[in-house]
Amino acid sequence: MSDTVDSNAVSLEQEELRGISRTVAEIEWLLLVLVLLYYAFGGGHPEDKAAIVSGLLAYTACIMGFRYTHFFKRESRWKVAVETWIMTAFVTWSLWHTGKLDSPLINSYLLVIITSALTLGKITTLLELALIATCFVLLGDYDSIGELTSLSSLGGVLAEFAPFILVAYITTMFSSDIRYGLNKAKLMSESDDLTGILNRRGFAILADRLFGQAVRYNRALSILMIDCDNLKQVNDDFGHKAGDVLLKDLVKSIQGQLRYTDVLARHGGDEFVVLLPETTAAGALDVAERIRRAVDQMHAGGNTIHTTVSIGCAVYPEEGRTLDALMSGADRNLYQAKSLGRNQVVR
Numbered sequence: 001m002s003d004t005v006d007s008n009a010v011s012l013e014q015e016e017l018r019g020i021s022r023t024v025a026e027i028e029w030l031l032l033v034l035v036l037l038y039y040a041f042g043g044g045h046p047e048d049k050a051a052i053v054s055g056l057l058a059y060t061a062c063i064m065g066f067r068y069t070h071f072f073k074r075e076s077r078w079k080v081a082v083e084t085w086i087m088t089a090f091v092t093w094s095l096w097h098t099g100k101l102d103s104p105l106i107n108s109y110l111l112v113i114i115t116s117a118l119t120l121g122k123i124t125t126l127l128e129l130a131l132i133a134t135c136f137v138l139l140g141d142y143d144s145i146g147e148l149t150s151l152s153s154l155g156g157v158l159a160e161f162a163p164f165i166l167v168a169y170i171t172t173m174f175s176s177d178i179r180y181g182l183n184k185a186k187l188m189s190e191s192d193d194l195t196g197i198l199n200r201r202g203f204a205i206l207a208d209r210l211f212g213q214a215v216r217y218n219r220a221l222s223i224l225m226i227d228c229d230n231l232k233q234v235n236d237d238f239g240h241k242a243g244d245v246l247l248k249d250l251v252k253s254i255q256g257q258l259r260y261t262d263v264l265a266r267h268g269g270d271e272f273v274v275l276l277p278e279t280t281a282a283g284a285l286d287v288a289e290r291i292r293r294a295v296d297q298m299h300a301g302g303n304t305i306h307t308t309v310s311i312g313c314a315v316y317p318e319e320g321r322t323l324d325a326l327m328s329g330a331d332r333n334l335y336q337a338k339s340l341g342r343n344q345v346v347r
């Protein structure tokens with residue numbers, strides 16, 4: 001079962017990496033167009049033209065190789081890192097043949113730095129900066145180490161390199177803020193404010209994946225629909241706040257009976273849904289009965305409030321071959337449990 005959870009995480013990461021890869025591709029083409037335009041408008045010494053053209057051709061071949069040959073079957077951060085190294089090599093080659101540190105193309109390094117900062121995080125961007133700093137020294141044409149380490153040379157290199165460090169710093173901070181914000185927004189849109197568990201939307205995303213895997217590998221999967229039996233009464237007798245406390249305690253009680261890989265969500269109001277991966281009818285009924293008993297023994301709000309739950313259960317593939325069919329089956333069984341007098345499990 002942990003395989004299932006792991007593969008969910010993997011596919012989410014792959015989705016993110018595919019987005020990153022598209023951004024990197026756009027920046028790579030932008031860099032190519034930049035150097036191409038410079039060349040087309042007569043940039044570079046005539047004796048360096050052949051070198052610039054061969055650099056352009058080699059770089060284009062590299063981009064096409066990365067984009068269209070599917071040499072790398074899966075997206076990975078390593079692939080993006082290799083791409084940024086190729087970009088650095090291309091920029092350095094172009095600078096070498098167009099005036100070195102005085103070349104108007106010197107700011108092309110910013111594209112590499114921004115790519116790295118947006119996609120690869122702080123440490124890799126720091127390494128990228130170190131690589132570019134080395135290229136800077138190479139392009140500086142220093143005759144000896146003494147000349148390089150002289151105070152005026154170091155000052156000059158630092159002054160020229162400082163904007164690159166600043167852009168790297170700002171872009172990395174900006175990118176990690178955006179990532180934090182996106183994660184937070186995603187978390188909020190997929191979880192329930194009151195209880196902190198998944199909401200209907202979050203459940204639908206996860207359940208879709210887990211159900212797809214059950215179908216693909218022909219494994220059992222069960223759904224439990226759980227409804228609180230007297231929340232309206234509790235709200236009327238003790239107030240809405242007490243009802244909220246009851247719902248939170250109810251969630252803790254249910255969670256206490258579930259495994260790490262089971263998925264619990266608030267389906268709405270006082271109704272909850274549980275997805276039990278790789279669980280047959282016998283297992284599902286056992287879990288449902290344990291939940292029913294645990295809630296029956298629970299006393300919420302400082303031992304003053306007691307409640308029970310009714311549970312409907314449906315099992316794949318016996319009761320439905322789609323997730324919707326299973327959920328409807330479990331819902332029908334839940335209402336059957338209600339009409340049979342509540343505080344019971346029905347399959």
Ligand SMILES: Nc1nc2c(ncn2[C@@H]2O[C@H](COP(=O)(O)OP(=O)(O)OP(=O)(O)O)[C@@H](O)[C@H]2O)c(=O)[nH]1
Pocket residue numbers: 194227228229230231232233235239240241242243244247268269270338342
């Ligand atoms: N305190 C509180 N009450 C809620 C919340 N969401 C829904 N409710 C209340 O839950 C009650 C559900 O009512 P009913 O569907 O009649 O359910 P019940 O009183 O539990 O009785 P049965 O389901 O018929 O057994 C309603 O009064 C809703 O207002 C919530 O977040 N907090």
